[in-house]
Amino acid sequence: MNTASKVRTTGLELAPAKTFDWKERFFHLLFLACAMVGVISVATIGWFVFQEGLPAFKEAGVLNLVLGKEWLPPALYGIFPMIIATLISTAGAVIIGVPIAILTAVFLAELAPRWLANIVRPAVELLAGIPSVVYGFFGLVIIVPAIETLFNIPAGNTILAGIIVLAIMILPTVITISETSLRALPSVYKEGALALGASHIYSIFKVLIPAARSGIFTGVALGIARAIGETMAIIMVMGNAPAMPGSLLEPARTLTANIAMEMSYATGIHSSALYSTGIVLLVFIVLLNASLLYLNRKRSY
Amino acid sequence: MLQDKRFFNRDVQDKLLLAAIWGAAAITILFLLWVVWHILSNGLTHVSWEFITSSYTRIGEASGIWAMIVSTVYMVGLSLAIAAPIGIMTAIYLTEYAKPGSKIVKTIRFCTESLAGIPSIVYGLFGMTFFVTTLGLGFSILAGSLTLAMLILPVLIRTTEEALLAVPMSYREGGYALGSSKIYTIWRLILPSAMPGIVTSVILSIGRVIGESAPVFLTAGMVTQIPESVLDSGRTLTVHLYKLTQELFTQHEWDQAYATATVLIVLVLILNLATKFIATRINKAS
Numbered sequence: 091m092n093t094a095s096k097v098r099t100t101g102l103e104l105a106p107a108k109t110f111d112w113k114e115r116f117f118h119l120l121f122l123a124c125a126m127v128g129v130i131s132v133a134t135i136g137w138f139v140f141q142e143g144l145p146a147f148k149e150a151g152v153l154n155l156v157l158g159k160e161w162l163p164p165a166l167y168g169i170f171p172m173i174i175a176t177l178i179s180t181a182g183a184v185i186i187g188v189p190i191a192i193l194t195a196v197f198l199a200e201l202a203p204r205w206l207a208n209i210v211r212p213a214v215e216l217l218a219g220i221p222s223v224v225y226g227f228f229g230l231v232i233i234v235p236a237i238e239t240l241f242n243i244p245a246g247n248t249i250l251a252g253i254i255v256l257a258i259m260i261l262p263t264v265i266t267i268s269e270t271s272l273r274a275l276p277s278v279y280k281e282g283a284l285a286l287g288a289s290h291i292y293s294i295f296k297v298l299i300p301a302a303r304s305g306i307f308t309g310v311a312l313g314i315a316r317a318i319g320e321t322m323a324i325i326m327v328m329g330n331a332p333a334m335p336g337s338l339l340e341p342a343r344t345l346t347a348n349i350a351m352e353m354s355y356a357t358g359i360h361s362s363a364l365y366s367t368g369i370v371l372l373v374f375i376v377l378l379n380a381s382l383l384y385l386n387r388k389r390s391y
Numbered sequence: 392m393l394q395d396k397r398f399f400n401r402d403v404q405d406k407l408l409l410a411a412i413w414g415a416a417a418i419t420i421l422f423l424l425w426v427v428w429h430i431l432s433n434g435l436t437h438v439s440w441e442f443i444t445s446s447y448t449r450i451g452e453a454s455g456i457w458a459m460i461v462s463t464v465y466m467v468g469l470s471l472a473i474a475a476p477i478g479i480m481t482a483i484y485l486t487e488y489a490k491p492g493s494k495i496v497k498t499i500r501f502c503t504e505s506l507a508g509i510p511s512i513v514y515g516l517f518g519m520t521f522f523v524t525t526l527g528l529g530f531s532i533l534a535g536s537l538t539l540a541m542l543i544l545p546v547l548i549r550t551t552e553e554a555l556l557a558v559p560m561s562y563r564e565g566g567y568a569l570g571s572s573k574i575y576t577i578w579r580l581i582l583p584s585a586m587p588g589i590v591t592s593v594i595l596s597i598g599r600v601i602g603e604s605a606p607v608f609l610t611a612g613m614v615t616q617i618p619e620s621v622l623d624s625g626r627t628l629t630v631h632l633y634k635l636t637q638e639l640f641t642q643h644e645w646d647q648a649y650a651t652a653t654v655l656i657v658l659v660l661i662l663n664l665a666t667k668f669i670a671t672r673i674n675k676a677s
Contacts, residue, residue, distance in 0.1 A: 117574045121484035124477045125499050128548065131541045132502040135509065135517045142520060193415030201412055210420060212667065217423045219659040221602035223629045224652050227636055228426050258422050265419065291405040319510030321605040322633055346512045350605045353519060361520075368513045375508050 139372065143365035155366055161332040163352070167363040169370060171334040175249065175342035176374070178335070179324070180317040182253030183260055188310055190257075191264035192299070195306075198265070199272035200294055211269075218262035226326030229255040234327055241339055247329030250338040255323050260313035267312060271305020272298060304386045311382040318374055321346040345371045427656060434653030437646040443654070447615045447631075454647045456654065458617040462532065462625030465618060466611065467600045469536035470543060475593055477540075478547025485548070486555040487577055507545035514542050515606030523610055530624040535611030539603060543596040550595060554588020555581065587673045591666050598662045601655070604629035628655055 147155060150167045158168020194214075198207050233254050237246035279301055283293030299306070321344075329341020330351060343351070349364050349371075356364055445455030481499070489496045518538030528534040558581050566576030582589075604627070612624030613634060626634070628651060635648040 114573055118488055121480045121488055124480035125484040127477050128544055129502040132505050138517050190415045190418055193412045194419045197412050197416035213423050216663055219598050221629045221655055223604050223632045224655055227652050230636055261419055289405050291408045321512045349512050349516055353609055368516050371510055
């Protein structure tokens with residue numbers, strides 16, 4: 091996403107004193123050809139997704155599809171409930187997960203004794219590597235039954251279960267990137283604050299976190315992207331009903347789940363409607379990236 | 392002195408915030424321990440040599456995961472065989488050949504970042520229509536690997552680039568000063584010294600391939616047979632766990648699911664330890 095957008099190369103213009111060399115030329119072109127694979131991939135995916143999604147937009151109409159409240163293929167293709175479910179589950183995961191993650195990052199960067207940080211950091215990396223189906227399984231055997239007993243409802247496969255699983259899943263992303271950006275701050279920031287008589291905690295919250303905010307925003311945005319894009323864990327815990335959720339204790343289906351559940355048997359307009367679900371998903375990601383660029387441009391100094 | 396209006400006096404406020412930070416770190420760690428402990432404690436006893444090496448039938452007692460392990464290995468090997476050369480050569484192009492800031496570099500970077508941002512289910516959607524149907528590969532390990540190769544390309548490019556940039560400039564200058572050609576310098580000097588970093592990036596991609604599930608079952612299918620060729624369908628470990636969780640009725644099925652999840656966590660642990668091991672070796676070397 092946006093993290094590696096800085097243009098960096100070794101920029102070495104030295105070249106051995108030689109005239110035209112076929113071997114050199116060949117490898118140069120080979121490397122260039124490989125570099126174009128990424129470009130071709132994006133172009134192909136983009137072209138395909140839009141090409142395949144268009145019939146559904148034409149058939150149902152963009153507004154009917156995006157704002158339609160009922161999903162009954164092959165008759166009705168409204169994905170508004172899925173959009174709402176995606177937004178609610180992502181927002182919920184951010185509200186629960188992000189504060190915990192940022193405070194954990196502060197802990198790792200500022201407060202933890204070295205030995206403890208050296209245990210916690212690898213642990214967080216491990217958390218990042220665990221496959222999403224394992225989180226889904228954990229959600230299914232622990233969180234779903236817990237919600238059933240806690241709220242006394244027949245089925246715990248709810249948006250709330252999805253929110254909790256997603257909150258756990260975005261922790262490592264947000265923690266790692268926030269910690270890196272906190273550590274990257276020049277030490278004069280903290281020294282200055284301490285010299286002015288601020289306590290350590292005060293300087294963390296009033297100086298360090300605000301100064302690292304562009305990095306923290308990036309971490310949060312990547313966390314949001316993970317939450318929006320997550321599929322299997324959500325399918326396993328959220329109940330998958332394609333209806334408008336009335337509360338957090340009702341089942342729902344996200345955009346990603348809609349694609350994963352129906353793609354393997356969809357044909358014709360139905361399959362095209364799944365592609366338009368994918369287009370809406372891509373629009374979310376693009377909006378997320380654009381807003382991140384905007385925030386970072388405005389706030390970084 | 393920094394001063395503003397607060398509800399609590401300074402000491403109390405500091406202590407509350409301090410408690411919040413420790414609390415948050417504790418929650419993170421407890422969740423991690425809980426997830427890992429819950430799976431391992433319920434799964435480890437059911438992981439046996441027989442479970443790993445025997446076959447699976449949906450109905451009946453045969454519950455081994457050998458076919459899934461073979462499929463996963465195929466998938467990892469093939470995705471890497473496709474993506475690693477392309478990714479590494481792209482990184483070489485970007486660091487050693489391209490003019491910084493040129494249009495082509497910007498285009499390549501923009502596209503790589505876009506690839507990284509596409510949700511994996513969209514890769515599945517694309518792979519199923521393009522590789523499985525349009526190219527006629529069917530639900531196969533090959534279709535799955537091609538899809539995952541696209542998915543891991545950005546990770547490979549970015550981390551390899553970091554490794555190449557970390558190679559000191561003097562290596563390149565030394566190579567050229569001795570009159571060796573550019574490609575010779577890259578092959579003999581730059582790549583070997585960037586090798587630990589490149590290996591790390593490959594291990595990261597292995598983790599991605601093992602962990603993905605949604606794009607995999609849409610392109611490689613979920614047949615539980617041992618794939619005989621890359622054109623056969625195969626079920627990877629994550630897809631297997633997903634399918635198991637859809638039919639958790641008997642104790643035996645629960646045990647299988649826990650055991651499969653345990654195998655996955657152990658795999659992730661091994662990959663993490665491997666990267667740690669390489670990282671410490673890099674630190675010692677420099």
